[in-house]
Amino acid sequence: MKVQNNKAWLMVLPMLLLVAVSAIIPLMTVVNYSVQDTFGNNEFFWVGTEWFQEVLASERFHNALQRTLLFSALILAIEIPLGIAIALAMPRRGIAVSFCLVLMALPLLIPWNVVGTIWQVFGRVDIGLLGHGLASLGIDYNYTQNTLDAWVTLIIMDVWHWTSLVVLLCYSGLVSIPEVYYQAARIDGASRWAVFRFIQLPKIKRVLLIAVLLRFMDSFMIYTEPFVVTGGGPGNSTTFLSIDLVQMAVGQFDLGPAAAMSLIYFLIILLLSWVFYTVMTSLDNDAASEQGRH
Amino acid sequence: MLRLANIARRVDSHNALQDISLELKRGELNILLGPTLSGKTSLMRVMAGLDRPDSGELTFDGESVVGVPVQKRELAMVYQQFINYPSLSVYENIASPLRVAGLERYEIEARVAQAAQLLKLEPYLNRKPANLSGGQQQRVALARALVKRASLVLLDEPLANLDYKLREELRAELPVLFAELGAVLVYATTEPSEALVLGGKTACLNRGRVEQFGPTLDLYRDPDTFMAARLFSDPPLNSLALNRDDGSLRFEGAEQALPAAVSAELMSKLPATEAESTLTLAVRGHHLRLGSDVSHASKSVARESLIEIRGTVDVTEITGSESFVHFTFMGQPWVALLDGIHAFPGGAAITLYARPHDCFLFNTQTGKRVRKLSGGE
Structure with a gap:
């Protein structure tokens, strides 16, 4: 027998209103801009998909997209293995645990623009500890002029800021593995690598995939830190999609193309997240059914 | 024969094991009976070589095995929890100790097939442990212990996490399965009735001491100490x-x-x-x-x-x-x-x-x- 309960809709209503105001209505505004042109005076002309075609064909967009993809790829390639390695090395019991956890949590507590400012100052050749130190060692380092230096600075900054998240997620997975697993592996004569590959990795797979997803989305949308440190420079070398978008919308006031670009940007993130999610759940089947049993 | 002489071990400043002397023969089922925290697991860890005793002698077939790393011992252990490699199939799980030992492929296949047959795991060889019932998961763990053909097999409350029916079923099979190995078989349990059903010899453990060791029935009928009688009574003495x-x-x-x-x-x-x-x-x-x-x-x-x-x-x-x-x-x-x-x-x-x-x-x-x-x- 099917029971209808219309009260449920009443329960969902506040959330629906909130989402409408915070997400759906702004999104519709952007959609509205993306298909029209304006010369001010609140006059709008229908242009259809013209802006989308223009953005997708523009070299500027391609370059920014490539930079962003490269940045995300590098971030994942560094932070995930590094995060796992640190989590594996962390102590499992004793007073050192709290110490390590607090230490790990510190970078995560700092606001993003402050992180940018810290590294902006830290890397300056004239007064920054890092920049000045490198210069005094005779290393020619200047993130405002050298593309490679700018990239290295941004990546180190992000690694410093966000690897902790991967560490904490992995650590939570690792501590949940019962001691007997390690004991059984020792009796089997399993190597350290085998223990990692066949016990630890399968057991942290779930949290690891969440870490990958979070780090991908965050790094793909990174804005504040490069904006504060390099401002997208030198030249356009660190102009990621987000920075490019803001320059177009706020700097040049090209609302139409900027709106089209936002939607494309949004769809790319949605698509890639969906891909990650699909891979995640298919890899995760064993873990999920295992969870179900216990 | 596994011989323990005056084994003692302290853990966190309390005596986990005190003055334990036992002689466990090959081909016999030896039961460690005692309540939780009586030292059963501590004793097994010492027998396995996972922990070093603070004092005392541990010899296997006449040779001292104190300080011999676990990997070098011919040893298999099964736990209360169902311990298997989660990402490997049942076949690979059973084969894992043999692969580590570096056996030939045909030998591995033969031994896994035999163990799978004995433990009725043949239909599940391609499944992951997570997709099996608790009883089957424990069968996989037992098969892993069996294929190694170890000379010392330690079973630490292997049936405690199974429901009543499965426990009875496996309990009947266990002694038969391991009998052919000619290994020293040690079985820890908290339940007097389980010890009685399994038979063999029993060592009553209490607060890290062996109260009494002997044929299970003798121990039940004729306890030497008040503690041994109490440990071996259900309902309470x-x-x-x-x-x-x-x-x-x-x-x-x-x-x-x-x-x-x-x-x-x-x-x-x-x-x-x-x-x-x-x-x-x-x-x-x-x-x-x-x-x-x-x-x-x-x-x-x-x-x-x-x-x-x-x-x-x-x-x-x-x-x-x-x-x-x-x-x-x-x-x-x-x-x-x-x-x-x-x-x-x-x-x-x-x-x-x-x-x-x-x-x-x-x-x-x-x-x-x-x-x-x-x-x-």
């Missing part, structure tokens, strides 16, 4: 101190002495060394009978030759074929295990009888048995 007034015995706090015939029978075989010691009488729940049962069973038995126990019923648990009557006797909680259904209401008076030769007498101070009774059952 009933006991009460006895006062001795000029050759007659009296329950502590009781006004009347035990009948002269009972006192005489209990005291008759008391060794001279125990002439002055204070005594505790203990009797298992199923040795307590109702008055009606006593007179039915043996008409010749006179009440004067029986120990009379008058208590107040606290609660009665009825399983169907048996009734567990919890009652208070002289301020002590006692349990009687009676055949059939006996629905005594709480607060009711109850009178039960025990035959003197079913009772154990212990020295209250030392906890040692002061008298061996013939035919305890």
